Ligand code: HEM
Ligand SMILES: *[C@@H]1O[C@H](CO)[C@@H](O)[C@H](O)[C@H]1NC(C)=O
């Protein structure tokens with residue numbers, strides 16, 4: 001709301017304040033006239049990146065989530081001053097990747113429309129494209145975000161963690177305006193991509209209740225997990241989070257959660273709470289709500305968290321540094 005006091009003080013600025021009447025809101029097609037090819041440019045870069053490395057699609061989807069959960073969708077996660085104080089180095093952001101794809105998209109956008117398209121919008125567009133290119137739903141992505149002026153590792157201290165209880169996961173989502181239903185649907189993003197054994201091992205060998213394995217793991221699945229992630233093995237080995245369907249965006253992840261084949265403890269936890277269990281089951285029933293349509297709706301909600309619009313913040317020239 002800082003923009004308002006500015007309006008009152010500087011009368012000449014009134015016009016631009018009136019034009020910026022939709023301040024605080026993102027909208028579909030923000031770049032229609034200022035950079036008509038913006039979405040096509042991002043889509044093309046994301047597509048090319050997936051040809052050279054299929055992992056880029058899930059990585060870009062995750063990057064947008066991690067951006068939005070800390071200080072809003074403001075590209076704060078992209079800032080890289082090679083300092084331990086950078087948000088991107090937070091423990092809660094371990095494993096985030098895809099930065100090079102964002103950088104490539106930004107370079108092409110700067111060549112086409114210098115100083116127009118924000119890095120936070122690139123993240124939102126790339127996440128949408130990643131879902132679609134993984135055979136998931138298409139949705140109209142809202143744009144008009146501005147890039148933030150903060151990158152602070154402390155602010156990422158409350159990222160959702162794999163070991164969080166379902167109660168804690170729900171609370172962390174609620175704090176961002178997202179419901180238990182959104183938590184279930186957005187966790188469905190784990191339908192694509194991989195995790196490092198780093199995030200799975202404690203579930204296999206040091207589960208708090210018994211210093212052994214998480215009893216919610218399907219006994220038929222446990223030996224498979226243990227063979228991929230052996231005790232004291234390489235924690236960087238990666239495995240699919242949606243066993244058997246990790247390259248295709250579909251609701252199989254929810255079926256896997258129901259049958260005790262979730263890989264991440266936070267996904268398994270969704271089946272240990274009445275409300276979230278009911279949500280998981282609803283998508284598996286026939287006729288049920290559409291997982292694809294609801295995923296798109298929750299992504300749009302995610303993309304609205306703490307956005308900066310109008311004259312706040314800036315349009316970064318390079319996504320990894322403030323102007
Ligand atoms: C509910 C809380 C969540 C937790 C605790 C969580 C945790 C994790 C962990 C531990 C990984 C593996 C990281 C790695 O080893 O590189 C991961 C990967 C991933 N997460 Fe989540 N996640 C959560 C929610 C979400 C949400 C809301 C989205 C997107 C809407 C998302 C999208 C992804 C994707 C696509 C990957 C794969 C990344 C890749 O392959 O590079 N996650 N998540
Ligand atoms: C941009 O164009 C699309 C498609 O014609 C339209 O749906 C959208 O409302 C437009 N957005 C703006 C802000 O002009």
Ligand SMILES: *[C@@H]1O[C@H](CO)[C@@H](O)[C@H](O)[C@H]1NC(C)=O
Pocket residue numbers: 152153154155
């Ligand atoms: C980072 O955020 C924390 C928590 O809000 C605050 O105490 C600290 O002063 C911030 N650090 C910088 C360098 O702004």
